[in-house]
Each structure stands twice: as structure tokens, then as C-alpha cells.
Amino acid sequence: MRTVPLLSCLCLLATGSAVAQEVAPKLTTIHPFTCKNGRGPVAGVTVGAGGVLYGTAQYGGLTSGNCPNGCGVVYALTPPAAGVEHWTSQVLYHFTGHADGGWPYGGIAIGAGGVLYGTTTIRGAGYGTAFSLTPPAVAGDPWTFDTIWTFADNSNGGAYGGVTVGSTGTLYGSLFKLFGSLNIGTAFSLTPPASPGDPWTESDVSSDAIGSVALVVQVSSGTLFGTSEVGGSSGDGEIFAAVPPKEPGGAWSVTAVHSFAGGSDGNMPTAGLTLHAKGVLYGTTYSGGGSANCDNGCGTIFSLTPTAGAEGVGRAFTEAVLYAFSNGADGANPYAGVTEGTGGVLYTVTQQGGNTSCPGGCGTIASLTPPATLGDPWTPALVHSFTGDDGQYPTGTLVRDYTVFYGTTTRGGADGCGTVFELRL
Numbered sequence: 001m002r003t004v005p006l007l008s009c010l011c012l013l014a015t016g017s018a019v020a021q022e023v024a025p026k027l028t029t030i031h032p033f034t035c036k037n038g039r040g041p042v043a044g045v046t047v048g049a050g051g052v053l054y055g056t057a058q059y060g061g062l063t064s065g066n067c068p069n070g071c072g073v074v075y076a077l078t079p080p081a082a083g084v085e086h087w088t089s090q091v092l093y094h095f096t097g098h099a100d101g102g103w104p105y106g107g108i109a110i111g112a113g114g115v116l117y118g119t120t121t122i123r124g125a126g127y128g129t130a131f132s133l134t135p136p137a138v139a140g141d142p143w144t145f146d147t148i149w150t151f152a153d154n155s156n157g158g159a160y161g162g163v164t165v166g167s168t169g170t171l172y173g174s175l176f177k178l179f180g181s182l183n184i185g186t187a188f189s190l191t192p193p194a195s196p197g198d199p200w201t202e203s204d205v206s207s208d209a210i211g212s213v214a215l216v217v218q219v220s221s222g223t224l225f226g227t228s229e230v231g232g233s234s235g236d237g238e239i240f241a242a243v244p245p246k247e248p249g250g251a252w253s254v255t256a257v258h259s260f261a262g263g264s265d266g267n268m269p270t271a272g273l274t275l276h277a278k279g280v281l282y283g284t285t286y287s288g289g290g291s292a293n294c295d296n297g298c299g300t301i302f303s304l305t306p307t308a309g310a311e312g313v314g315r316a317f318t319e320a321v322l323y324a325f326s327n328g329a330d331g332a333n334p335y336a337g338v339t340e341g342t343g344g345v346l347y348t349v350t351q352q353g354g355n356t357s358c359p360g361g362c363g364t365i366a367s368l369t370p371p372a373t374l375g376d377p378w379t380p381a382l383v384h385s386f387t388g389d390d391g392q393y394p395t396g397t398l399v400r401d402y403t404v405f406y407g408t409t410t411r412g413g414a415d416g417c418g419t420v421f422e423l424r425l
Contacts (some may be wrong), residue, residue, distance in 0.1 A: 027365075027384050029391065030087045030406075031077050031420040032413035035060045037091055038073040039417040041408040043107030043162060044336070044396030045077070053077040053406055053420065054092075054116055055396075056104035056162075060417060066097030066123060072104045074118065074133060077420060092133055092143045095120060100147055101129035106162020106215065107396065109171070116143075117171055119159035124150030128159040130171065130190055130200075148200045149190055151175060161215040161272070163190070172205065172216050172224060185228050187216055187242060205242050206254045215272035216242075217281075225257070225281060227269040232259030236267030237285065239304060239317075258304055258319045264290035266300035266321060271337035271397060276344075279306045281317070284334040284348055289324030291332075298325040298332035301348060301368055322346075322378045323368050327353045329382050331364030335395040339405065341425075344370045347383065349394040349407060354385035362386040362412070363394045365423065384423065388412045391419040398423070 033039055038057025045055040053076065060070040072095045078088040095102045101120030109117045116133040123129065130149040136142060151159060163173040171190040187205040205224065216226035224242040232238030239257040260267050266285030274282045281304040288297040304317040325332050331350030338346045346368040354364035365383040386392050391409030398407045405423040413419040 025365075025383055026424045027390060028422045028424075029413060029419045030422050031075075031089050032415060033057060033060065033417035033419065034415050035070070035417040037061070037089065038075055039070060040410050041418050041420070042105050042395050042410055044399055044408055045406050045420060046108045046110055047399055047401045047406070048110050049114060051079045051401060054108040054110070055408065055420065056106070056108060056118060057418065058103050058105055061091065061094040062096060064097045067095075067102045071095035071097040071102035072120070074104065074108065074116065092116075093145050097123050099124060099129075099150070100145065101131065101150075105160045106173070109163050109165045111165045111169060117148075117163050117165065119162055119173055121160055121176075124152075127151040128175070130159060130163065130173070149202055164216055164218060166218050167222070172218065174216065174226065185231075187224065187226055205252045206240065217273050217275050219275060219279075225273050225275070227272060227283065229268045229270050229286070232256060234259060234261050234267075236260040236262040236265075236288065237269045239269070239273070239281070239283070257317050260285065260288065262288055263297070264288070264321065264324065265319075266302060266324075267296065270335050273304075274338050274340060274346075276340065280304065282322075282338045282340070282346060284337055286333050286335055286351075289321065291324060291326045293327040294325075294332050298327045298353070299334045299350065300324050301334070301338060301346060323366075323380050325350060325353065325366075327361070329354060329364070329385065330366055330380060331382075331385075332361065336397040339398040339400050341367075341400060341405075342403075346370075346378075347398055347400075347405065349396075349398060351393050351395055354382075355387050358386075358388050358392045358412075362388050362392040363409070365394075365398070365407075383425070386412065389414075391421060 039060030041057045045053040061073040073091045074093040076090045101123045103121045105121050114135045120129045128151045129147050132146045134144040160176045161174040163171040175186045191201040216224040222244045228238050237260045241257050243253040266288035268286040270286045285300045289300040291298045300321045301323045307316045331353035333351045334348050335351045336349045338348045350364045353361040355362045363386045367381045369379040392412035394409045396408040398405045409419045
């Protein structure tokens with residue numbers, strides 16, 4: 001299976017960093033995983049009605065011969081009522097590693113009626129599943145789990161990126177495959193049935209991207225933008241656009257928007273993209289950026305600004321590296337994407353760097369403030385440095401709920417099984 005490269009870059013800590021200043025936010029652990037209720041949440045959380053947080057933990061929960069460390073869970077966290085201090089946690093579903101799947105790597109998407117959607121990386125027909133969880137009619141009753149698709153490709157693989165709910169209720173996601181020495185990333189769509197109870201329809205959006213593609217983002221025209229962590233003209237990863245077919249059953253039009261060149265340009269974009277209101281795309285690369293403090297660089301934050309043409313295929317973008325991490329106090333190796341806050345400030349987490357009480361550093365939360373004058377440098381700042389006790393190795397993209405941010409760490413916390421945290425700036 002494909003694992004998170006927690007220690008794939010044992011970088012030497014820099015003696016200094018380019019961080020402008022350290023702010024004083026308040027980070028609170030709102031849910032420490034105990035391993036029995038989940039372990040190792042790779043993805044972040046999703047905010048639902050009433051501020052309830054939904055997410056997946058890749059391991060933990062029920063154990064079986066298929067997954068001795070636990071097959072993973074879907075969980076919900078309900079915010080505290082007035083006068084109550086703690087959040088209420090609930091495991092909505094324990095995966096068994098059989099027909100339902102196991103090891104959910106991606107996060108949760110919320111569809112019409114509060115239905116939850118996600119993917120698993122193993123089992124089903126052998127190569128992962130897509131699933132739904134329907135809320136009960138009576139509060140407190142069990143949620144209804146359904147395997148809506150099982151991936152039965154003749155290669156080793158799994159659905160790693162979770163899904164995005166499109167404007168028509170169609171689900172879009174990515175499937176990781178292994179053909180010999182090549183990692184093939186395929187974007188796919190799942191169309192809901194016209195009549196309840198009928199099967200969903202799966203089709204490939206793209207099958208020519210090399211490397212695992214992350215969660216895709218859909219713009220108003222229906223065009224999808226996504227990332228491939230390797231491949232492209234230099235083999236260092238690419239951003240692609242996929243325009244939907246004009247006729248039902250037709251082929252999608254797929255083109256490369258940007259191919260990373262490695263070095264100072266960055267390489268290995270592992271996370272999905274964030275779409276700004278003006279059509280600018282923001283993202284991260286896990287490595288590259290030019291710093292010598294990490295093997296292959298410590299990662300970047302980049303932008304893709306549209307310059308001309310219609311949405312999707314044929315549209316030109318200008319790529320710019322907004323910040324290159326140094327593996328000092330600023331952190332290193334952002335596995336997550338970026339989240340936009342007030343005033344256009346960008347926030348991300350780094351998997352390593354920062355506090356050295358963890359091997360390779362426990363990870364950080366960093367921010368980038370846009371310049372007052374277009375073309376001037378963005379201003380970086382350290383928001384939080386994890387210590388291990390409050391979590392370590394964050395990999396999930398932060399989610400913003402008004403003035404509060406929520407995120408996860410894959411390890412650390414009271415039992416070392418990972419955490420969900422709240423960040424108030």
C-alpha cells in the first residue's frame with residue numbers, strides 16, 4: 001500500500017529560518033485518538049451542519065486478519081453545548097476490511113441530506129471502495145453504511161484521495177495504481193443512480209497522469225483541477241485540468257496546466273488545490289524549493305494565476321513559488337494543501353520541521369500574508385510548532401469554520417495515535 005512518508009526526509013535542522021515573526025494563537029486538542037476509536041488520521045476534517053466535524057482515521061477500530069492494526073473508522077465530533085467543556089466523539093462506522101473496505105486514507109465529503117461520502121484503499125473487490133453513510137431519521141440511531149462502488153482493476157491500487165461532491169451530485173476522486181515500476185494516478189467520476197437502489201456509474205476522467213492524483217477541485221464550468229505527485233515533462237509532478245464532455249458518455253479533455261521542474265520550482269505536489277475567488281489556484285509541493293536542509297528540498301507554497309483563455313483546456317496559467325520552506329522553525333515538507341483565511345492569508349501545515357522533540361521535527365502550522373503591492377514578496381509567519389504532546393506529523397489540510405481552523409495530526413497526543421485540534425487566531 002501507499003504510506004505517508006513520515007520519515008522519508010530526515011532533514012538537518014536549519015540554524016535559522018525565513019519566518020518573519022511568531023504569532024500567539026491558541027491551539028487546543030479537542031479529540032485525542034485512543035487507537036481503539038481510530039489511529040493515524042491522514043486526512044483533515046469536514047465541517048457539517050451545527051459545526052459537527054466528520055473525518056476518517058486510517059487505522060484503529062476493529063482488527064481482523066486483513067488489517068491487524070485496525071481497519072479504520074469514520075468519526076464525528078460534536079461541539080460542546082453551553083456550559084460543557086469537551087467535544088463529544090462518536091465512531092459512525094468501523095471498517096471490517098471485507099466487502100466494505102478498509103484503511104480510509106482520504107477525508108469525508110458531505111452531500112445532499114447530510115450524506116457522507118468517502119473512499120477506502122483496500123478490499124471490496126481488492127482495490128478499495130467508495131462508500132456512503134446516511135444519517136438516521138431518529139437522532140441516536142445508527143447511521144446507514146453502503147458500499148456504492150468497489151474498485152476491481154487488475155492492478156494493485158486504492159482510492160487514496162477521498163471524493164469531491166460535484167454540482168450535480170456526481171462524486172469525483174482519484175485512484176492510485178501500480179503498473180510495474182510506474183505509479184499511475186487516475187481521476188474518476190461516480191454518477192448517482194436516477195432511481196434509488198439502482199447502481200452508481202463509474203467512469204475514468206483521466207488515465208494518463210503518472211503518480212497518485214490528489215482530491216480534485218471543480219470550478220463553475222464543471223472543469224476539474226487536480227495534482228499528480230510525479231510525472232509531467234520533468235517527472236517532478238504536474239497540475240492538470242479536465243473539461244467535461246459536451247455529450248453524455250463522451251471523453252473528458254485533459255491537459256497539463258503546469259509541469260514542475262524540481263529544484264527551486266518544487267516537486268511532488270501531494271495535496272489538492274485551493275481555488276481563490278479570482279480563479280487563482282494555490283497549492284503545495286512536498287519537496288523542492290531549493291533549500292539544502294532537506295534531501296530534494298523542503299517543499300513550497302505556490303500559486304497558479306490564470307492569464308488568458310476560457311476555463312480549463314486552453315487556458316494559460318502563470319506559476320509562482322510564494323514561499324520555500326527551510327526546515328528551520330518554519331517547518332518542512334507540507335503534505336497538506338493550503339486554506340485561505342481572512343484577508344487572503346494562506347495557512348498550511350508541514351509534516352516535519354519545527355520542534356525537534358520528534359524525529360525530523362514534529363511539524364508546524366505556517367501562514368503567508370499577501371503583499372500590499374502586487375509583485376512584492378509574501379510575508380511568512382510561524383503560527384504553531386507541534387511538540388508531540390499536542391500532536392505530531394500533521395498531514396491533513398486545515399478547514400476553516402468562520403474564525404476557527406480545525407486539523408488533524410497523524411501521531412502524538414495522549415496515546416500517540418493522533419489528534420484533532422482547534423486553532424483560534
